[in-house]
Amino acid sequence: MEQAFRSWAPFAPFKGSAAFTVTPALTPSIERSNHFDAPSRAEEAARSSSVDSNVTLVDSQEVKGSLPCPPSHHGPAPSIDGSSRGIVPVLSRGVFKADASWHWAMTDRELYHRLQNLSSYPSAVPIARRRVFGEMASLLADAALLEQDGTHVFSLAKCFDPDEFKAFLQRSHDATTDKFSAYNTRRAEASRKYVDEEMPQQSQKGSSLDRTLRKRRRAVAGQEMFRGDRELAKAWMRRSSVVKYVDGAWLQHLHRTTTGIGGLADGRGGEGSPAWLRAQRRAARNSWQVMSEELGDGDIFRSHVAIYDNTMDALAREDEGESASLPPKGHDRAFTEWEGAAGHDPHHPKSSAGLGQDSDGNARCWRAAVAQLALSISPNEFLPESLGWNAAYEGLPLHLLISARELEELDLDAYYFWLHISIDNAATGHAAMARECINDLLREAQAAKGQDFADEEWARVKLGFALAEAIPTTPILSEGGDEDDHTPYELTWTSVTQEDVSPASTSSPTHHISxxxxxxxxxxxxxxxxxxxxxxxxxxxxxxxxxxxxxxxxxxxxxxxxxxxxxxxxxxxxxxxxxxxxxxxxxxxxxxxxxxxxxxxxxxxxxxxxxxxxLAVQGEEEKDGIRLLSDSDAEQAGREALMVWLSAQLPEGVQPRTALETPEWLRSPTLPTVLLGADRKLGDKLESWADFTAKVVPDLYKGLVERPDAISKLPTNLPALLDVLDPSSNTGSTTSTSSDFLASLSSLYPCPAMPASSTNLLDALAPILLTLPAPLERSLSLSPGRLASHLGMAAVKTLRVLHGFTEVSDPAQQVERGGDGREVGCMGTEDGQGLGIWELVERAWQRRWAGESVSGNAEAPSIALDAFKDGPPARLALPSLLLLLSSQFWELAPILLGLQLFLVQALLGNKRVLAVLSGLDCSDVLTEKGVVNSSSGESHQVRAQLEGMVLHANRWVQRAIEVAVERESSEEMREQVRSEVARGWRIARQGVQVALEG
Known part of the structure; x- marks a missing residue:
């Protein structure tokens, strides 16, 4: 088992994989490839070694002038998650003060890589949070001036007005189109000038320019962005890949089972109201739809990252021929050192002079990409800022309009850019969706928590909007002028702290032993x-x-x-x-x-x-003049700036609710200790589900919901634990060799019998039903590039169905037609009309409460996961396991797919479960609270939707399993995949049985 457990990392698509390469039938007429890299065994070995301690990726700007020089003979950099790579000495923020000091920090390129490989680098989560505070501090230093600028979002009223906000966005849109109109006017004049002056002169000189060349020169006359230089444009596209490869990343963490859990819902750690919890989940779900469309809604030929990746491959082949070495992909280690992204482009004839003089490594693109990756890393804390960023980023920027036109004129593939002009439209596209999402959240904030709370949420939305506007996302093209890279020195790296090197708590998350x-x-x-x-x-x-x-x-x-x-x-x-x-x-x-x-x-x-x-990991606080800051020191400027800003947005005397301390739950619990059990003897062995439930689950479940945004390292004894939780592991292997082994699973290991009472069934299964998408949901928390494979796209499809979004396609059509079979455009505001699994469970929970309520006036209790943490451990055993394993999607793909298949096919497809979730066998329902009456036809509609959800989710999970099997080159490995899928099915079944019996 242990060998198999370590071998699933290659489930990530790899460069040159024939199993992941098809030719689309219905796609825009641009060349497509699908080559992506998985973490190599060599890289994994290097990651766990400390020999690379002096190998760093220095992408921070050179400190110019007579400033203190960094120590020349410093010791090895601190090691975080087994690697010191990319950790360099940098000057403190006060670089022009006499007391300037040096401390350790992580370069943007390194953090970029780690945030796309979180399962290997869980410590990147608090570092990313720290970076968000750094960006806030930089922006808010000029808050007073920005409030006086009528074109800036800070100038809007402190009390949210949806009409004012819409008008503001429209003014911004109009200003962009006016500038583009002026640009086109200048271009038209330049073209006429070329015809009237330059072409006749060439003719008088006896120029032999043919008609095609004249037409081409006329087309590019007056180009203002690329100046008609095709090589310059290609270099710009390569540099832009830093940002394009994380397209949508500011949303990728938002919608998960643990989003908005009650204990964090009010911003202080207290109980949040159910109405506010629902509002947060709805906002996260609607934003997730934008992320889904960035991923092509699960169609690899519509995935924005895949489209841009194909463009990069095409440029490489154009320069070097069909046998060209394709550039590395965004989540690869090699990408952080690729010359095309770093700013030095060997293909450009002026490269020896340093194209654009960007010797600092394309700093602004790395900064923009890191900011996007970092912002949504903690959705329970930065949801308002993420929504504000989304509204700004999905607006129409001038550079997008110009680049799309000029790239096309230079015969370069501009489809990616044209796609964003259309899909982000303010009528029904992403801009409209982002605006309505904010309107809904702030309306619910006022209703659920009062006007002061709504004002604070609005201030945070504006802050997120302003951050997106303040961080340039395009590469520089020339030195000097407005295009020069003025990226602040302190925003090319992020401080590394003592807590990163020596986590404060290495004990059980609920039993801190001194x-x-x-x-x-x-x-x-x-x-x-x-x-x-x-x-x-x-x-x-x-x-x-x-x-x-x-x-x-x-x-x-x-x-x-x-x-x-x-x-x-x-x-x-x-x-x-x-x-x-x-x-x-x-x-x-x-x-x-x-x-x-x-x-x-x-x-x-x-x-x-x-x-x-x-014991603290021995990383000296200071060595040769280089310090390790504390979390508090590293975040102080950001915390203070944010507090001042929020306080100024609220009535006098009202204190902000936003928690500013580094929350302990951001750091991963020490799950190996949890599984061993902090309260029991090491000699005690886990021999059954009963042992796991009684000795491990209470601490494990609480640790996971108290640290919802942490990335959990898997315990070393996980293989042995899975053996214990799979009592049929020695008897079911013979069935997995059958070509229809998926069909055989339901007959060999059917879903346990459900109780007759709807109340008993819901009480027993509510935590499992809420975590039903968990096996696949963290796959979207990874790099968008990692998802651009048929396996990743099948996961996206499955999640779309479970979240209630429109999905009528069939996997067979996708394979046969090279697409997903939906001959429709982007769904936009028309998508997502159905109920997701979370909403369905919540409705059932409300019905159960309504039937027991005496007065019928109180608000239904929260259905968040933390509401169950003191409940019977037997009902939390399977949810604990799902949440634990989900953080390692690529490493545990077969088992997770097996778990997901059982939960969709056997559990959700069970007739009793379908009936309870649809409300067909419930009574005494309060329709005035928005809950349907059991005798209405709406319950039957919900039942029909649920059946469709089971049908399509089942198809897509099975498609993912087929891809996983096909991915392996030998029958032995294919059999191993099937065996692990079957194991996941059996474990899920046993977990449901334990919940029903408990």
Whole structure:
């Protein structure tokens, strides 16, 4: 099992994969390819090594002038998530002060890579949050001036007015079209001038220009962006790929099972009202639709990233021929060092002079891309800012209109740019969707939480809008003038803090054990062992801190020497790896196979492991003048600027609700410790679902919902745990070799019998039904480029269905026709009319509450996941597992697909579940609360929609599994994929059974 567990990373599409390359039948007439890279084994090995500590990606601007120079002989950079790559010494914000100091920071290029590979770099989450605060501080420094600018969003009233906002957006749109009209007028005059003056002169000189060349020159006459230089335009397109490869990233984290959970819904960590929770989820869901369309709605030939990727491939072939080396993809490590994106383009004849003099590495594009990736990293905290950014970014920029026209005139593929001009339209496109989403959220904020709260949310929406407007997204083309790159020095990197290197909590997320207490317990244990151990170590010649073990364990001096022994051990990298008991040689010596196995009891070894895990990773706060800041220091400027800004937007005396401290839940819980159990002996083994449910689930579920936006590292004992949770693992393998093994799963392992009572069924299954999309939902939290494969697109299709968006296509049509079979345009504001699985469960929950309510006046309770955290553990076992595994989509794809298939086909497709969710067997429903009456025809419509949801989601999950199987080159590996899919099915079935019995 462990070998299979490690081998699924190549499920990410890879360059040259024939299984992922097809020729579309109904697409715009541009060449298509579909080559993407998966993380290589070599890269994974390098990531876990520290030998690259001096290999950095320096993309920050050179510090000019007589400023302090960075230390020339500094030690290795701090290691985060097993890598110190891309961490460099930088000057503090006060670079022109006499007390300027150096500290460690992560370059934009490195953070760009890590944010697209979060399963390998979970520590990038708090770093990204820190970057958002940095961008806020930079912008808000000029807030007072911007408020006086009538064309800036800060000039709008402090109290939200939807009509004023719409008029503001229309004025911005009109200003852009007016500028474009003036541009076209200038171009027309330039063309006439060329005809009247230049062409006759050429004729008088006996020019032999043919008619085609004259037509071409006339077409590009007066070009203002590329000046008729085709090579310049190609270099600009390559640099732009930094931003284009993360198209839509500012929305990619927004809509998940954990979005808007009640404990975080009011911005302070208190209970949020159900109405406000619903408003947040609706806003996130409607924004997710925009993200879906950026991904081509699951059609790879409409995926914006895939379209741009094909354009980059075409440019490479044009320059180097059909055998050209294709450029790396945005989520690849190699992309961060690709010359085309860095600013130096070897294909341009002026490259030796440094095209555009952008020797700083295309800083503004890297900055823009990192800002997009960082903004939605914590949707429970930055939802208003993400919505504001979306409204600004989906507006019509002048550079888009000009670049589309001029690229086409230069015979370059401009379809990507024309696509955004049309799909972002303000009538029914993304601009309209973004505006209506904000209107709805702020209307609900006022109704649910009052006017002051609505004003604060509006201020945060404006801030997100202003951030998008303030960060340039296009490459520079020349040195000097408005086009020069004035990217602030401090916004080309993000500070690395002590908490990144040494996470504050390495204990269970709900049982924080003081490191001093653990150390004291271990000292007592070693003291009790000293009389026996002292005599046994006389012949050991090994030295620790220059002294023998016999010296350290002398019972006469144990009181003073044992604490010193622990200090000596913790400082010795041979014996102890701080923060990682599993990799520490000293710990292994007391476990099975070690020379001292049996010298400690299971409980004593557990204390030893906990002590090692509690040790801070040894990253010096300051070495050779380079410091590690704290989270508080690194975020201070941003926090203060945001507080001042928000306070100014509210009535005098009203304090902002926004939490400014670094929330602990952003950092990943130490799930290996959770699965071992912080409250029980290490020797206790998990042997059944009952063990898992009783000993692990309470802490695990609470940890996951208290840290909803963290990326969880998988525990090292996960393979063994999955073996325990799959009791049929030794009996079901023979069925997976059948060509119709998917069909055989439902007959071999059918869905458990459902209770007759609708109330009992809903109580038992509500947490599972709410997390039903979880196996695939974090796939969208990855790089948009990673999703641009048939496997990724099938995941998008499945999620579209489960979220209630229009989907009538069939996988067979997609394969046969090279598209998704929908011969329609972008759905825009017409899409998403149905109910998603979350909304369906909420309606059922309201019906259940309405039937039990005595007064009928109180608001129905929240259906958020954190509302269940104190409920029966048996009902939370499967949801805990789904949330845990979902953060590693590519690594665990077969198991996750198996889990998803059972949940869609067997559970959601169960007649009793369909009936309860549609309301056909419920009574006493309060229609005045917006809940349908069971006797109405609407329930039957909901039932029909649910059946369609099951049908289409089932087809697309099966399509994903087919792609996963086809991806493997050998029958042995294909069989392994099938086996893991079957395992996922069986585990899901058993989890449902446990919930029903509990």
């Amino acid at each position: 490191s001093d207490v653990i150390r004291s317990q271990l000292v007592d244990i070693l003291k009790s062992k000293a009389p026996t151990a002292h005599g046994l170590h006389h012949g050991v010649r090994a030295r620790l801190a220059g002294e023998s073990l016999s010296h350290w364990l002398d019972p006469i001096h144990a009181q003073e020497r044992v604490p010193q022994l622990l200090d000596a051990l913790s400082a010795n990298p041979i014996w102890i790896k701080p923060g990682s008991a599993g990799e520490s040689k000293f710990v292994k010596e007391f476990e099975w196979g070690g020379k001292m196995f049996g010298a400690m009891t299971g409980n004593e070894v557990h204390v030893l492991r906990t002590w090692v895990d509690s």
